[in-house]
Amino acid sequence: MAIPKLYIIIPCYNESDVLHITAPMVLDELLHLINTNRVSEESRIMYVNDGSKDDTWKIITDLAKENKYYKGICQSRNRGHQNAVLAGLMETMNCCDITISIDCDGQDDVKAMEQMVDEYLAGSEVVYGVRDNRNTDSFLKKFTAESFYKIMNSLGADIVFNHADYRLISSRVLKEFAEFKEVNLFLRGMIPLVGFKSSNVYYKRNARVAGDSHYTFSKMLGLAFDGITSLSVKPLMLISIFGVVVSLISFIGIITCIINQFVTSNVDEWVAMTCVLCFLGGIQLIAMGVIGIYIGKVYMEVKNRPRYIISDRTPEE
Ligand code: UDP
Ligand code: MG
Numbered sequence: 584m585a586i587p588k589l590y591i592i593i594p595c596y597n598e599s600d601v602l603h604i605t606a607p608m609v610l611d612e613l614l615h616l617i618n619t620n621r622v623s624e625e626s627r628i629m630y631v632n633d634g635s636k637d638d639t640w641k642i643i644t645d646l647a648k649e650n651k652y653y654k655g656i657c658q659s660r661n662r663g664h665q666n667a668v669l670a671g672l673m674e675t676m677n678c679c680d681i682t683i684s685i686d687c688d689g690q691d692d693v694k695a696m697e698q699m700v701d702e703y704l705a706g707s708e709v710v711y712g713v714r715d716n717r718n719t720d721s722f723l724k725k726f727t728a729e730s731f732y733k734i735m736n737s738l739g740a741d742i743v744f745n746h747a748d749y750r751l752i753s754s755r756v757l758k759e760f761a762e763f764k765e766v767n768l769f770l771r772g773m774i775p776l777v778g779f780k781s782s783n784v785y786y787k788r789n790a791r792v793a794g795d796s797h798y799t800f801s802k803m804l805g806l807a808f809d810g811i812t813s814l815s816v817k818p819l820m821l822i823s824i825f826g827v828v829v830s831l832i833s834f835i836g837i838i839t840c841i842i843n844q845f846v847t848s849n850v851d852e853w854v855a856m857t858c859v860l861c862f863l864g865g866i867q868l869i870a871m872g873v874i875g876i877y878i879g880k881v882y883m884e885v886k887n888r889p890r891y892i893i894s895d896r897t898p899e900e
Pocket of ligand 2: 686690791796811
């Protein structure tokens with residue numbers, strides 16, 4: 584296999600406090616990968632400025648002037664982390680063999696890139712960076728994040744536990760992924776949908792080197808909600824299931840009331856009334872759930888995702 588050309592994609596939003604610390608760290612790792620013949624000399628670091636309001640873009644352009652390994656693109660306005668990563672991936676997929684996306688705040692261990700590239704050279708097309716613990720997170724962040732992964736998996740979305748957006752993707756997978764035209768992005772849940780051989784690399788996640796996180800609690804909830812609603816239509820089906828449970832229980836209540844009426848002639852009117860109301864409520868929920876199932880299908884159709892992706896073919900005759 585020829586030595587692959589790597590592009591490291593780094594989204595940045597208001598990161599002027601951080602860039603001068605982490606840029607040399609990433610460059611050191613890239614030079615190490617080049618010097619050990621893992622990646623080619625044409626490999627580059629691609630910063631994506633996500634409409635920052637501070638000096639971030641100026642710092643990126645200065646870095647690019649100083650050193651040929653740094654490059655940058657600038658989004659016309661702030662679009663959020665997921666869109667910034669996507670912009671970097673789509674802009675580079677035709678000029679490299681592999682990409683690695685990593686945050687610019689020094690939280691993800693750049694040294695894990697070596698193992699990621701080794702996994703690629705051993706045949707993996709996607710390599711997920713998985714943090715091996717959450718000791719640097721607050722209790723709230725740890726609890727919400729871990730519950731989120733569990734809920735997502737129970738709803739049928741195939742996401743790698745404790746993997747965020749530090750991952751290697753081959754340009755071959757990216758070209759297939761480019762056919763996923765949806766605008767609500769949740770990359771860590773969408774990349775597994777593309778398929779191909781994948782593996783995990785474990786690393787220790789550190790605290791931010793400087794500055795503050797841009798993911799407030801409400802933004803995190805928004806991302807989680809986006810993830811669930813983009814990847815699963817099961818919540819719509821849950822409405823029907825809930826309706827069936829409510830109407831079944833109240834139906835049993837109604838039957839009990841009728842039997843009581845005959846046996847003891849003693850039925851609490853409010854119990855009977857509540858049972859009838861719950862029964863009707865349950866039927867309405869079932870009806871809404873059925874409509875929801877159709878809406879879920881329409882939703883999946885609207886996404887227009889590829890219906891099949893070929894990974895291998897037998898040789899031409
Ligand atoms: N980021 C971005 N656009 C945004 C918010 C964040 O490009 O609107 C970048 C940010 O500069 C960083 C990465 O996304 O490189 C992750 O953001 P952050 O560190 O704030 O999130 P956390 O690690 O706390 O989840
Ligand atoms: Mg961070």
